[in-house]
Amino acid sequence: MSVKLITRQVGDVTVIDAVGRITLGEGSSAFRETVKDLVNKGHKKMLLNLAEVSYIDSSGIGELVSGFTSVSNAGGSLKLLKLTKRIQDLLQITKLYTVFEVFDDEAKALATF
Amino acid sequence: MILLDQRLESSLESVDHSEQRAAALALEAGFSEEETYRLGYAVREALVNAVVHGNRYSSNKAVHFKVTRVPRGIEVSIEDQGSGFSAEMQGDALAQENLMNQSGRGLALIRAFTDELQVERTTQGGTRVILRKFLPPEAS
Numbered sequence: 407m408s409v410k411l412i413t414r415q416v417g418d419v420t421v422i423d424a425v426g427r428i429t430l431g432e433g434s435s436a437f438r439e440t441v442k443d444l445v446n447k448g449h450k451k452m453l454l455n456l457a458e459v460s461y462i463d464s465s466g467i468g469e470l471v472s473g474f475t476s477v478s479n480a481g482g483s484l485k486l487l488k489l490t491k492r493i494q495d496l497l498q499i500t501k502l503y504t505v506f507e508v509f510d511d512e513a514k515a516l517a518t519f
Numbered sequence: 520m521i522l523l524d525q526r527l528e529s530s531l532e533s534v535d536h537s538e539q540r541a542a543a544l545a546l547e548a549g550f551s552e553e554e555t556y557r558l559g560y561a562v563r564e565a566l567v568n569a570v571v572h573g574n575r576y577s578s579n580k581a582v583h584f585k586v587t588r589v590p591r592g593i594e595v596s597i598e599d600q601g602s603g604f605s606a607e608m609q610g611d612a613l614a615q616e617n618l619m620n621q622s623g624r625g626l627a628l629i630r631a632f633t634d635e636l637q638v639e640r641t642t643q644g645g646t647r648v649i650l651r652k653f654l655p656p657e658a659s
Contacts, residue, residue: 430567431531464564464628468621475619492556499631500624501613 409459410430411440419443419451419519421487421512427457428466437466441473441484450482451519455512457488467500474506483507487515522593523586529574529599537584538563541595544586548562548593549654557632558593558652573599573646578601592634600645603610644651 409426410457422440427433435442444452456462462470475510477484485507489497509515521610522544527533550558566582574580585597612623620631635651 429563430534430571463560463567464622464624465567467624470621472621496628499628501618505618 409436411436411469413444414439416453419453419516420449421453421455421516423455423458423517427461428459428469429461429463430465430514434465438472441476441504443489445480445482450477450480452477452484453487453509453515454484455487456490456493457479459490459493462493462496467496467502471502471505484519485509486517487512490498501506520588521585522588523584525584525649526581527584528578528583529570529576529580531570533584534563534566534570537566537582537597540584540594541586545614545652549631549646550563550593550652553626554652558595558650559621561629561650561652562597565595565650567597568600568648569597569646573601575601589651592651595650596647597626597650598641598645600643603640616630622648 408431409424409428412423412425414421414423418502428437434463453518473485487509489508497506497508508516509518523540529538539561541562542555545555545558554639568583569582570576574582579601585596587596595634610617610623610656612620612627617623629648629650633650634653637649639647639649
């Protein structure tokens, strides 16, 4: 199973609920296209909910970084919500935990935008 | 003892296949679910390197995938028919100046998820990556 991305609007924040695997191929390109599309439509505040993402490979991690950069370059911010233990580990290993703002609670995350 | 010895086409299906087969064999060998996930992850990253960067998806080039039971664990060998690369060529993905690069993290993750990593050039000029993961003393 690849990844399914569902976007919803909470105030001026776009929450992206991701479900599945973000890996090289369909998963990573679906994520890239979704973020690109949102940026092109002027969305600047994005919260990526990874609670239901079971797996991210290095290509998927690269897409998270790329998404973070493109949203930041557009004057916005991309933050992460509800990481599984395995995804937390991946961000620790790749030292990206220091780059992303990560939250466990959606309401608290939304309040930081 | 050789558990699996296959020549795979240079495709993303081969990446999925190798991850799943290596994980199944690791479970059978007695690895925990978490360590099995880690070995599968490392195998996946090595296969992606072989298929994408080594063989560049060429239908004329194969990936040699071999899993061997070694005394205290499992050894996985992944060999491509590309023009070779070295671990050094990838640079340090974890250096501060490289953190925001889109790619280059594969080897760092393989290192983190295995006990031994060997990268060598084959006589044909491709790259052979050998990963080893060992069982904890009480399980081996």
